[in-house]
Amino acid sequence: xxxxxxxxxxxxxxxxxxxxxxxxxxxxxxxxxxxxxxxxxxxxxxxxxxxxxxxxxxxxxxxxxxxxxxxxxxxxxxxxxxxxxxxxxxxxxxxxxxxxxxxxxxxxxxxxxxxxxxxxxxxxxxxxxxxxxxxxxxxxxxxxxxxxxxxxxxxxxxxxxxxxxxxxxxxxxxxxxxxxxxxxxxxxxxxxxxxxxxxxxxxxxxxxxxx
Amino acid sequence: xxxxxxxxxxxxxxxxxxxxxxxxxxxxxxxxxxxxxxxxxxxxxxxxxxxxxxxxxxxxxxxxxxxxxxxxxxxxxxxxxxxxxxxxxxxxxxxxxxxxxxxxxxxxxxxxxxxxxxxxxxxxxxxxxxxxxxxxxxxxxxxxxxxxxxxxxxxxxxxxxxxxxxxxxxxxxxxxxxxxxxxxxxxxxxxxxxxxxxxxxxxxxxxxxxxxxxxxxxxxxxxxxxxxxxxxxxxxxxxxxxxxxxxxxxxxxxxxxxxxxxxxxxxxxxxxxxxxxxxxxxxxxxxxxxxxxxxxxxxxxxxxxxxxxxxxxxxxxxxxxxxxxxxxxxxxxxxxxxxxxxxxxxxxxxxxxxxxxxxxxxxxxxxxxxxxxxxxxxxxxxxxxxxxxxxxxxxxxxxxxxxxxxxxxxxxxxxxxxxxxxxxxxxxxxxxxxxxxxxxxxxxxxxxxxxxxxxxxxxxxxxxxxxxxxxxxxxxxxxxxxxxxxxxxxxxxxxxxxxxxxxxxxxxxxxxxxxxxxxxxxxx
Numbered sequence: 001x002x003x004x005x006x007x008x009x010x011x012x013x014x015x016x017x018x019x020x021x022x023x024x025x026x027x028x029x030x031x032x033x034x035x036x037x038x039x040x041x042x043x044x045x046x047x048x049x050x051x052x053x054x055x056x057x058x059x060x061x062x063x064x065x066x067x068x069x070x071x072x073x074x075x076x077x078x079x080x081x082x083x084x085x086x087x088x089x090x091x092x093x094x095x096x097x098x099x100x101x102x103x104x105x106x107x108x109x110x111x112x113x114x115x116x117x118x119x120x121x122x123x124x125x126x127x128x129x130x131x132x133x134x135x136x137x138x139x140x141x142x143x144x145x146x147x148x149x150x151x152x153x154x155x156x157x158x159x160x161x162x163x164x165x166x167x168x169x170x171x172x173x174x175x176x177x178x179x180x181x182x183x184x185x186x187x188x189x190x191x192x193x194x195x196x197x198x199x200x201x202x203x204x205x206x207x208x209x210x211x
Numbered sequence: 212x213x214x215x216x217x218x219x220x221x222x223x224x225x226x227x228x229x230x231x232x233x234x235x236x237x238x239x240x241x242x243x244x245x246x247x248x249x250x251x252x253x254x255x256x257x258x259x260x261x262x263x264x265x266x267x268x269x270x271x272x273x274x275x276x277x278x279x280x281x282x283x284x285x286x287x288x289x290x291x292x293x294x295x296x297x298x299x300x301x302x303x304x305x306x307x308x309x310x311x312x313x314x315x316x317x318x319x320x321x322x323x324x325x326x327x328x329x330x331x332x333x334x335x336x337x338x339x340x341x342x343x344x345x346x347x348x349x350x351x352x353x354x355x356x357x358x359x360x361x362x363x364x365x366x367x368x369x370x371x372x373x374x375x376x377x378x379x380x381x382x383x384x385x386x387x388x389x390x391x392x393x394x395x396x397x398x399x400x401x402x403x404x405x406x407x408x409x410x411x412x413x414x415x416x417x418x419x420x421x422x423x424x425x426x427x428x429x430x431x432x433x434x435x436x437x438x439x440x441x442x443x444x445x446x447x448x449x450x451x452x453x454x455x456x457x458x459x460x461x462x463x464x465x466x467x468x469x470x471x472x473x474x475x476x477x478x479x480x481x482x483x484x485x486x487x488x489x490x491x492x493x494x495x496x497x498x499x500x501x502x503x504x505x506x507x508x509x510x511x512x513x514x515x516x517x518x519x520x521x522x523x524x525x526x527x528x529x530x531x532x533x534x535x536x537x538x539x540x541x542x543x544x545x546x547x548x549x550x551x552x553x554x555x556x557x558x559x560x561x562x563x564x565x566x567x568x569x570x571x572x573x574x575x576x577x578x579x580x581x582x583x584x585x586x587x588x589x590x591x592x593x594x595x596x597x598x599x600x601x602x603x604x605x606x607x608x609x610x611x612x613x614x615x616x617x618x619x620x621x622x623x624x625x626x627x628x629x630x631x632x633x634x635x636x637x638x639x640x641x642x643x644x645x646x647x648x649x650x651x652x653x654x655x656x657x658x659x660x661x662x663x664x665x666x667x668x669x670x671x672x673x674x675x676x677x678x679x680x681x682x683x684x685x686x687x688x689x690x691x692x693x694x695x696x697x698x699x700x701x702x703x704x705x706x707x708x709x710x711x712x713x714x715x716x717x718x719x720x721x722x723x724x725x726x727x728x729x730x731x732x733x734x735x
Contacts, residue, residue: 003484003485008481008484008485012473012476012477015472015473015476015477016469016470016473019449019468019469019472019473020465020469022445022446022449022516023446023449023450023465023468023469024446024465025465025466025469142713
């Protein structure tokens with residue numbers, strides 16, 4: 001007895017469909033066209049690590065008052081949002097246009113944001129890394145896990161809430177990056193409406209030309 | 212003359228190449244020995260108890276089958292009796308090398324023709340890639356599969372004693388009882404079946420009788436404990452069936468797992484159903500082996516996913532090795548190297564893992580897929596030894612008992628139920644109030660409160676509830692790093708164990724702390 005080729009193809013297609021069902025994938029996940037979040041190309045400091053998002057949008061804006069991130073539809077197991085070298089920028093209307101940029105002071109840092117989770121039982125840890133001389137790894141300080149619910153909820157995290165305390169040799173007032181990591185890692189999906197850095201103080205302004 | 216010289220050179224070069232490979236492979240095991248993982252130490256502690264004349268229990272007072280593999284424990288005890296602990300890594304290396312060689316011999320026997328050097332190299336590479344992680348981390352799976360591949364070969368050649376080898380394999384890893392059953396039942400004729408059954412009983416009798424004498428049961432405590440404690444989402448279980456490198460690089464892409472899974476199922480089944488199915492094929496030597504291997508590999512994978520198992524790296528060879536048999540036998544029966552392309556392609560993620568291990572052994576342990584797990588076990592072992600020196604009579608409680616148990620000879624209360632039945636009464640814990648996910652196993656605070664151990668030790672994520680509990684005031688809290696300083700410097704800064712653990716927390720009951728602080732010549 002010979003098994004027809006069409007039966008074989010149909011059989012393996014069924015196996016694939018069964019696996020897709022177990023993994024809970026839908027059509028957008030199967031699309032060969034990458035559907036990553038649309039990032040502002042001028043702001044390469046904002047990195048979404050391994051996004052697997054369909055209609056994700058991330059908007060990043062640095063103003064004198066705050067760094068603002070609006071994101072929606074971010075959906076990824078293991079998603080981490082990393083804001084590298086956050087800077088506050090202020091355009092300056094002098095003869096030669098330029099911006100003043102400044103790093104937020106770590107001790108004065110307050111992160112406030114609103115978030116809504118798609119999956120139940122989702123938690124979020126907010127982390128801040130301190131700069132370290134190369135090649136030493138950066139030291140991370142993490143907040144306690146924050147519970148994100150189906151409803152929009154506002155959060156405020158200060159550096160004082162994070163463990164461990166800064167190392168004695170850490171450069172005071174410096175923030176190398178800000179990280180947002182949902183838990184449990186395998187099945188979290190977050191939607192941020194707003195993410196702001198507030199209370200930026202004790203920082204030095206470093207003018208740099210606008211390209 | 213020239214032909215004879217070539218033949219002679221070839222006869223010499225093959226054993227030399229094999230010897231070189233084995234020596235290198237043993238060096239890899241020696242280099243990575245400090246990074247063996249948590250669970251391997253559970254077997255070691257039980258073996259040590261046996262060696263000291265105690266019963267083979269984790270806590271010598273409690274009759275529980277904590278180690279899931281009695282033959283492995285007996286082998287470890289025998290090794291510890293005659294050689295330093297470092298010899299275990301060497302023996303693990305020898306076992307996995309022999310397993311890869313046996314796998315190659317099995318494929319060649321099924322194809323019923325001698326192999327070229329390239330074919331041998333391909334089969335050894337694939338076999339070794341499949342078992343290597345289990346081997347370098349110090350687990351028992353390669354030993355189980357060593358018995359299984361030689362048992363299957365004997366079964367293929369119609370030797371009744373093959374059932375004895377499969378019986379031993381099943382005692383080393385309980386999943387292999389399925390393979391033994393399939394071999395016994397396939398084409399079973401009454402007389403042959405009974406004879407094979409007798410051999411199987413003979414093979415499994417020593418370990419089984421030992422288990423009945425020591426524990427009164429054949430089933431490991433882990434079977435009961437994991438059912439109560441872990442509830443792994445089938446989606447997560449399915450994902451973790453895949454090789455480590457696939458998990459690492461494609462963990463956010465479900466499609467990759469669906470495609471890889473389908474391709475593996477195709478490789479395991481296509482040689483069986485393609486072409487003509489006939490009586491002649493059933494009588495063929497290779498076909499029954501392919502059928503039994505494919506069925507067993509698929510059945511084990513389905514059982515893991517359906518049972519919501521937390522699939523660790525050392526489980527994977529148990530289904531991957533059988534699933535590669537049909538593809539390799541099919542290629543070997545055709546006899547052309549290009550026919551090996553499909554199994555080789557599907558083995559790429561496993562080969563990537565193998566190369567990561569080789570790099571890890573060459574002075575870059577951080578390259579290993581299990582670096583964080585191994586590094587934290589290494590540090591935990593040192594911390595536990597320090598605690599044992601200072602508080603030898605204390606009761607220590609931990610949610611992971613491997614490295615802690617090997618470093619701390621005193622009583623260890625297990626929060627995850629592998630070495631303790633009573634903790635199971637405190638489960639299930641709710642998500643997210645009491646644990647981060649249903650796969651997580653923090654110390655239940657009520658259990659801690661009821662036992663009030665002298666020392667509590669665990670990852671920060673496992674002691675979260677304890678640190679918030681009122682009983683916390685009765686303890687001195689020490690927050691330690693999770694790794695030795697050199698390992699801490701090697702890891703990536705934002706690379707966290709299980710994506711969330713950063714510290715090793717130690718709590719010491721105040722009365723114990725003060726009693727030892729008051730000893731002359733000792734600090735607080």
